[in-house]
Amino acid sequence: MSAYLQLKAFAERSGVLGPGENSRESWQVVGLNVATARPAAVLILFGRLDDRLSHAHSDAVPDDLDVLLVVRAGSLRSHPGQVAFPGGRIDSEDATPTAAALREAEEETGLDPAGVEVLGELPPVGLPISNHLVTPVLAWWSAPTPVRVVDHAESAHVFRAPVADLLSPAARFNAVVRRQGRKHLTPAFDVDGVVIWGFTGLLLSRLFDGLGWTQPWDEAREQDAPL
Numbered sequence: 001m002s003a004y005l006q007l008k009a010f011a012e013r014s015g016v017l018g019p020g021e022n023s024r025e026s027w028q029v030v031g032l033n034v035a036t037a038r039p040a041a042v043l044i045l046f047g048r049l050d051d052r053l054s055h056a057h058s059d060a061v062p063d064d065l066d067v068l069l070v071v072r073a074g075s076l077r078s079h080p081g082q083v084a085f086p087g088g089r090i091d092s093e094d095a096t097p098t099a100a101a102l103r104e105a106e107e108e109t110g111l112d113p114a115g116v117e118v119l120g121e122l123p124p125v126g127l128p129i130s131n132h133l134v135t136p137v138l139a140w141w142s143a144p145t146p147v148r149v150v151d152h153a154e155s156a157h158v159f160r161a162p163v164a165d166l167l168s169p170a171a172r173f174n175a176v177v178r179r180q181g182r183k184h185l186t187p188a189f190d191v192d193g194v195v196i197w198g199f200t201g202l203l204l205s206r207l208f209d210g211l212g213w214t215q216p217w218d219e220a221r222e223q224d225a226p227l
Helices: 003-012 097-109 163-167 198-211
Strands: 038-048 065-072 087-089 116-121 125-127 132-141 155-162 172-179 182-191 194-196 222-224
Touching: 003 116, 003 132, 003 198, 038 097, 038 116, 038 198, 065 097, 065 163, 087 097, 087 132, 097 116, 097 132, 097 155, 125 198, 132 198, 155 163, 155 194, 163 182, 163 198, 182 198, 194 198
Parallel strands: 038 132, 172 222
Antiparallel strands: 038 065, 038 087, 065 155, 116 132, 125 132, 172 182, 182 194
């Protein structure tokens, strides 16, 4: 089955990206106030590495794919300098989480939403540190357009990360954050010196697990998070 069809099937069965009760990612399941959590959405957008090839009916496999990411500006109050999916808070004018994710992606990267095929919304995932409930919107880039940093106050860099690099066992580790005497872990990826960890690392790791794409890696490998 092609990667496109695997992603579509995952979205249709409403794959869950949050951790289970026994997760090692303790930061992700403690401290969220569901009653007051603010809704947000992110766009998890996959495309083919080679834009010259057809995307609409792709037979791509994971090694042929990339995923769109942004590096948040270092001046931001929330998660400065971290790698993230395009996205943000759902505004009152957004009809759905999908509408919010597409709007934010266009504002942050300049992509044309008309070239994005939305495969589905996944169940919301808690982000306790900023008290958000985030809906991941899984999508396929059927007609890719150039991307760039649109607002330097919001983003420092926009890039497409090859999925094969993310899946490489050599790229995988657990990022460690120590706060108030407690040790917190998140899945992390090091791609050409760019470290993807925290909430984004969690979503990528869970998505790859759910799709069956994860390759065996040393889950005991730990490094301090690049705070």
